Amino acid sequence: MYDWAASAMQTTVIVAVFPIYFVKVAGAGLAESGATQRLAAINTVALVVVALISPVLGAVSDYQGTRKRFLAAFMLVGVAAVAGLFFVQRGDLELGSWLFALALIGVAGSYVFYEALLPHLARDGEIDRISTAGYALGYVGGGLLLALNLAWIQKPAWFGLPSGPGLDEAAATLPARLAFLSVAVWWAAFSIPLFRRVPEPPGIRRTDQPAGEHPVRAAFGRLRETFRELRGYRQAFLMLLAFLIYNDGIQTIIKMATAYGTELGIDQGALIGAILLVQFVGIPCSFLFGMLAGRIGAKPALFFGLLAYALISVLGYYMKTATHFYVLAGLVGMVQGGTQALSRSLFASMIPQPKSGEFFGFFSVFEKFAGIFGPLIFAGTIAATGSSRNAILSVIGFFAVGAAILARVDPEEGRRQARAAEAGAPSP
Numbered sequence: 426m427y428d429w430a431a432s433a434m435q436t437t438v439i440v441a442v443f444p445i446y447f448v449k450v451a452g453a454g455l456a457e458s459g460a461t462q463r464l465a466a467i468n469t470v471a472l473v474v475v476a477l478i479s480p481v482l483g484a485v486s487d488y489q490g491t492r493k494r495f496l497a498a499f500m501l502v503g504v505a506a507v508a509g510l511f512f513v514q515r516g517d518l519e520l521g522s523w524l525f526a527l528a529l530i531g532v533a534g535s536y537v538f539y540e541a542l543l544p545h546l547a548r549d550g551e552i553d554r555i556s557t558a559g560y561a562l563g564y565v566g567g568g569l570l571l572a573l574n575l576a577w578i579q580k581p582a583w584f585g586l587p588s589g590p591g592l593d594e595a596a597a598t599l600p601a602r603l604a605f606l607s608v609a610v611w612w613a614a615f616s617i618p619l620f621r622r623v624p625e626p627p628g629i630r631r632t633d634q635p636a637g638e639h640p641v642r643a644a645f646g647r648l649r650e651t652f653r654e655l656r657g658y659r660q661a662f663l664m665l666l667a668f669l670i671y672n673d674g675i676q677t678i679i680k681m682a683t684a685y686g687t688e689l690g691i692d693q694g695a696l697i698g699a700i701l702l703v704q705f706v707g708i709p710c711s712f713l714f715g716m717l718a719g720r721i722g723a724k725p726a727l728f729f730g731l732l733a734y735a736l737i738s739v740l741g742y743y744m745k746t747a748t749h750f751y752v753l754a755g756l757v758g759m760v761q762g763g764t765q766a767l768s769r770s771l772f773a774s775m776i777p778q779p780k781s782g783e784f785f786g787f788f789s790v791f792e793k794f795a796g797i798f799g800p801l802i803f804a805g806t807i808a809a810t811g812s813s814r815n816a817i818l819s820v821i822g823f824f825a826v827g828a829a830i831l832a833r834v835d836p837e838e839g840r841r842q843a844r845a846a847e848a849g850a851p852s853p
Contacts (some may be wrong), residue, residue, distance in 0.1 A: 503531020
C-alpha cells in the first residue's frame with residue numbers, strides 16, 4: 426500500500442503536472458529553457474542529498490530498529506512540501522524550487538526505509554512476488570489519481586471549479602494546485618496501513634560490536650564491511666555499476682520528459698495523458714518483459730530495453746507534435762517497468778541469500794545515485810548549447826556506457842559464486 430500511496434507523488438508531482446506548472450507558472454519569468462534547466466538542477470541537488478545521507482541513516486535504522494520512524498519522518502517532510510505547492514503562484518520560482526526539492530528528498534528518503542522492510546516481511550521465495558506486486562500497485566494507484574487530476578485540470582467545470590475565459594491567475598491555476606494538495610492527502614492516507622499493520626523489525630547488532638558503541642560509528646562500520654564484501658562478488662558488483670549508469674538515463678527521461686514537451690509547446694492535457702498512458706501500458710508490459718527474459722535470459726532482455734531507450738532519445742530529438750509524444754510514451758511504457766524489474770532480479774540472482782538485506786541496501790543507494798548525473802548533464806548541455814533537443818541526445822551516453830559494462834557481466838559465474846557462498850564454501 427505504500428507503493429500505492431507514494432506513487433501518486435511520482436506520477437503527478439515528479440513526472441506529469443508539476444514540471445509543466447513549474448515551466449509555465451512558477452518559472453514564467455525565465456528565458457527559454459531556463460525553467461527546464463532549473464528543474465534539472467533541482468532534481469540533481471535533491472538526489473545528491475538523499476544519496477549522501479541515506480546509507481548512514483539506513484545503517485543507523487538497522488542498528489536501532491527505527492526503520493518505520495525514519496520512513497515516517499521523510500514521508501511527513503514530503504507530504505508537507507507537496508501540500509505547500511498549493512501556494513506556488515506565477516513567478517514564485519524560489520518557493521516552488523525549495524518545496525519541490527524537499528518533496529523529492531521526502532519521497533526518495535522514505536523509499537530507502539520502505540525497501541529495507543521487505544527482506545524482514547517476505548518469507549523465502551516471496552520477495553520477488555511481493556516486490557513486483559508493490560510495483561504493479563504503484564502503477565495502478567499513481568495512475569488512478571493522475572487520471573482524476575487530469576479530469577479536473579482539463580474539465581474543471583465538471584467538478585464545480587472555476588472555468589472559462591477571463592479568470593484571474595489564482596482561479597486559472599486552482600485545478601493544478603488542487604492536484605498537488607490531493608497528492609499530499611493521498612500519500613498520507615494510504616500510508617496508514619503500513620504504520621498500523623507492519624511490525625518494526627528488531628535492530629541488528631554485529632557480533633563484534635562493543636556494547637554501547639555510538640549508532641553512527643556502528644553504521645559506518647557496517648557500511649564498510651558490506652561494501653568490502655560486495656566487491657568480492659565481481660559479477661554482482663559489475664551489474665550494480667551498470668545499473669547505476671543506465672538507470673541514470675532512464676530516470677532523466679522520466680523526470681525531464683514533460684518539461685521538455687512543455688518547452689516545445691505541446692498541450693498540457695496531451696502531456697499528462699501521455700504520462701497516464703505510460704502507467705497503464707507499463708502494467709501488462711512489465712509481465713511481458715518477464716516472459717521475454719524467461720525465453721532469452723534477463724541480460725539479453727535488458728539489452729533490448731536499453732536499445733529501446735536509445736531509440737526513444739533519438740526520436741525525442743525530432744519530436745514536434747503531441748502524436749510524437751504519445752508514441753514515445755507508449756515506447757517508454759513498454760520497457761520502463763520491465764527494465765527496472767529485471768535489473769533488480771538479475772542482481773538478486775548473483776548475491777548470497779543470507780546477505781540479501783545488506784546487499785539490497787547498497788542496491789537502494791545506487792538506485793538513488795541514479796538520477797543525479799543525468800539531470801546535471803541535461804542542465805549543463807542546455808547551458809552550453811541553449812537547446813533542450815541537444816540535451817535529450819546527451820542521455821544516450823548513459824545507455825551506451827551502461828550497456829558496455831553490462832556486456833562484461835557473466836550471470837552464470839555470478840550465480841555459481843553466490844550458491845557456493847550459500848553452501849559454506851570460502852567467499853570469493
